Every structure is written in structure tokens, then in C-alpha cells.
Amino acid sequence: MKVLGVLGSPRIGGNSDILLNQALAGAKEMGAKTEKIVLSRKKIAGCLDCTKCNETGICVIKDDMLEIHKKILEGDAILHSVPLYFWAMTSQMKAYLDRWCAFFDGNWTWHKAYAPKMMGKKIGLITVCGAPDVHTSDPIVHSFRETCKLAGLKLLPPVQVSAYARGEIDKNEQAKKKAFQLGKKIARF
């Protein structure tokens, strides 16, 4: 079992980072091999909608996303952790998600070569927002939920928390526990 963690916050040691580490620790406890990608340390351009990947299954943009595409294909589960920026996911996470386009043909169906690896893959999501109501980050959940529905991915119940200052979530044992449990759950076959 391979679990890939994807951090959508540029704030290293911040709230999303802390919770992603918790979730990956949970997955590790279940015996999973884990790897973490920090999107802000990667070069990931936005999708160009050039439609070349509809034929080839390979993105024309030669940046770090090509390597991440491979890791996504190899992973049994992908865990995302991202803060809310202006009622949406961060630009780093959005650029990453848009580049999933390369996995699909012109009808938003997995390319034949990818379908066996992608269908039913487990997706985890942790969101952090500064506002006290954790549902302020629902637009991010909506985006992931609909994408997973479209693509036949299995989105686990998301963990949504509220925290504002850098690292503040470290004091929230309940949030850390929830993230740890998500990691354990996603690593279960």
C-alpha cells in the first residue's frame, strides 16, 4: 500500500502541513509506504486546454507535474491537505488538480492505460480555514467531491478544521486525531 500526501499550502510547518503529517503517520501505522509532495516547492503550470493529452495521455507541459502524474498512478491512495484562500483552494492545489486532465480522453473518461490504476483509487482531503465555521471550506470539498464522482474515485469523508495562525492546529488534539484516523482509514485495503 502506497499513500501519497500532497500539500497545497505554501506555509511549511503550517496547519495543513501538520495535519498532513498526522494523516501520513496514521497511514504508516497501518503499514503503508508514504511519500509527501510539497506543491509550492514544485514547478506546476496551469493546464493550457490544448487537448493534446486527450490523444496521448501525456501533458505537453514539461514541468514537475509529469513526475507527479507517475506518482499518482503508482499510489494506492492520495491524501490532500489544503487551506482555504478566498473561498477556494490555493493556486498550487488548483494547478495540480487541473493537470489531472492528462489522465483523461476527450470524454472525461480515463485513458485505457490508466483506468485500471485509477478507477476506485482512494482520495483523502483535509481542509483548513481561518473562519471559525469549518464549512467555510465547503467549496474545496465540492470541487474534490464532484471531480471524484466524475472520475470514479473514492473520496473518503473529508476532515475540515478551522485554524488561522501558523501551526495553531498543533494545539487541537481532536483535529490531529481526526487527521490520523483519516490516514489509517485510507491505508486500509
Ligand SMILES: Cc1cc2nc3c(=O)[nH]c(=O)nc-3n(C[C@H](O)[C@H](O)[C@H](O)COP(=O)(O)O)c2cc1C
Ligand atoms: C491569501 C489568503 C487567503 C485566505 N482566505 C481565507 C478565506 O477565504 N477564508 C478563511 O476562512 N480563511 C482564509 N485564509 C486563512 C487561511 O485559510 C488560514 O490561515 C489557514 O490556517 C492557513 O493554513 P496553512 O497554515 O496550512 O497555510 C486565507 C489566507 C491567505 C494567506
